[in-house]
Amino acid sequence: MNESIPLSPETTIGFLGAGQLARMSAVAAFRLGIRVAAYSGANDGRQPLEQMTPYQFSGSFNDEEALVRFAKKCDVVTLENEFLDGELLARVEVASGTPIYPSPSSFRMLESKWLEKETFRKAGIPVTTYQKIVDPADLDFFAREQGYPFVLKSSKGGYDGYGNRKVDGPKNHHPAFEALGGYRGHELIAEAFIPFEKELAVQVVRNHRGTAVYPCCETIQVDHICKTVIAPAPIDTDIRDRACELAVAAIEAVDGTGIFAFEFFMTSDGHLLLNESAPRPHNSGHYTIEGCVASQFENHIRAVLGLPPGSTAMCRPVAVMENLLGTHDRPACVEGTEQLWSEKHAFLHIYGKETSRIGRKMGHLTLLGDTIFEVRQKAEQLAGGISI
């Protein structure tokens, strides 16, 4: 891409996926006066983005013809999850003539956990020790080298802790290998267990016009699901700067266009290891909607349109984001927001999902302020009062 895509009401940005990431990205596209089209998988009820556009397509994410038809109706296509086939994306891009960002070639470098580790290790970015596991005997080898515990993961398709098994000793080898589909040919990867002190994340946006990196934030997981994000991360500035440098190196390693998120383990001695990456807007960057001058969503849209990135500076000293997970299995309905409305710098985001399930990501809130302790405590209190 050397030219930007015209800002015209005929210009259409297509999303593969119609969840909350596409929804929040769409708002940024609407601000620029362009159209948004959604390609969603077969599903029950309208997806978050489908509430927001008349341009809707649905089908399988493996249906090449349907994907080409969709891409032909768009000026640029982007995506909101990693569960797509990189080869297929490459063919869709060629057959439709419509650019896809992240580019299929970037995407393919991150398509599996194994490829991801290979890519970043070769680029000199520190990652956890890992090994591809094709046979239970590989686990014995990995255990001999690394000791216990270690983590066995599905190389493709895992998220929020799904597809992971902690391996504490030889007795876990077979059960873990079997549970993750090793005998059915699923690609698995073993990773050293890192007794990290904190988990950090950095969003970076990049295209041929420039690169902009957001502040390094801390992510707090509960039961493998992101609960809280604190920006900036309450750690030494040097470590934050290092995380930002690594994130920029990582997006360059895959020649990424668009917004990418990189998650790091920080060990007790301040070392950083790149743990995961996402070639798309990410939960760790939701705080940027109100917390930064240009949000991760706006910058993603700018990047894929070929426009220069906007400022990633924070608007206030501190932003804390709390995910709002489903508290009931029921038709979605938000209750207990009373305290939130009286909080000057609290911002509620609900994703429009029709059905709530316990633990499902239904929305989030962001609170801005001056000191981490205060903002975090208040944000947690506000989130705690809300049921969905």
Place this chain on the structure above:
Amino acid sequence: MNESIPLSPETTIGFLGAGQLARMSAVAAFRLGIRVAAYSGANDGRQPLEQMTPYQFSGSFNDEEALVRFAKKCDVVTLENEFLDGELLARVEVASGTPIYPSPSSFRMLESKWLEKETFRKAGIPVTTYQKIVDPADLDFFAREQGYPFVLKSSKGGYDGYGNRKVDGPKNHHPAFEALGGYRGHELIAEAFIPFEKELAVQVVRNHRGTAVYPCCETIQVDHICKTVIAPAPIDTDIRDRACELAVAAIEAVDGTGIFAFEFFMTSDGHLLLNESAPRPHNSGHYTIEGCVASQFENHIRAVLGLPPGSTAMCRPVAVMENLLGTHDRPACVEGTEQLWSEKHAFLHIYGKETSRIGRKMGHLTLLGDTIFEVRQKAEQLAGGISI
């Protein structure tokens, strides 16, 4: 309304009108996870809001049955212009059982310029001297009382200077009366000509949960169309405070629910006269999207849902909004934005209108900063470089 409307993905807010005001309001509704439905007049091409929702209805704004059908599909209905019939709205509200905000009774108090002046004068709010004109002889009477020049206006349906005639002397009486449809029974109103020094505007949001008033801003018109808005208005704080007090008194006078905008003339001796009002989001409040903690659009949505208003405080000392008017008669396409992208606190909004016409409101930009002189100069420069 005593209860708030549930925040559920089934909840639908209906807009009568699908222009840029509805579009920008819809974004605020989407953030809360609710649906947006558009009722638009018959028109050529998709209207701004129609690009953003699958829930679309079209018909005449006088078609009571169609309006009732639409309202029945919504949990609350709101509007984006004044060119509706208040009696009809009242019947639609009763027949559909769906609340409409601004309420038909508030709306009817502002339905014509004459009713508006009557309402505010009786509430003790200073307005320009006015008289209903049903006969050219009334013009002679008004001229004897007020002298020349004065302004003759259509009492209903005028906007951006359309429907106004300046009357400089007796020779203008008949031509002005005729041009504005006086002989065809159009209701006309004569208003004293005010040699104002500045035009000011204030947005206020109100419902049973509370009232919140935005800072008083200055609006600069060129050829009767708003070109620039400066917030806060560069005038004495006392006068700004007085404008805010008058705006609150005005919304109370009509028992308004939702966002309202009030425009004032400020004379050279610092007196304020209420000139116009709008029971809806208003061009003078677009700066609040990035300029204030909660925008006029967010607060409108909150108000009509029965939620407490959000903070109207400014995020930075100064905000300047420049309208982007069509520079060509052509299919819309935005050019010359290059300088804008590098400006840290500049925000571009394009409305998605398919056709540009010279002078048509196609978008706006807002620039935030610290000093009015600097911000205004830069904003004007950025806007000047853009063609649509």
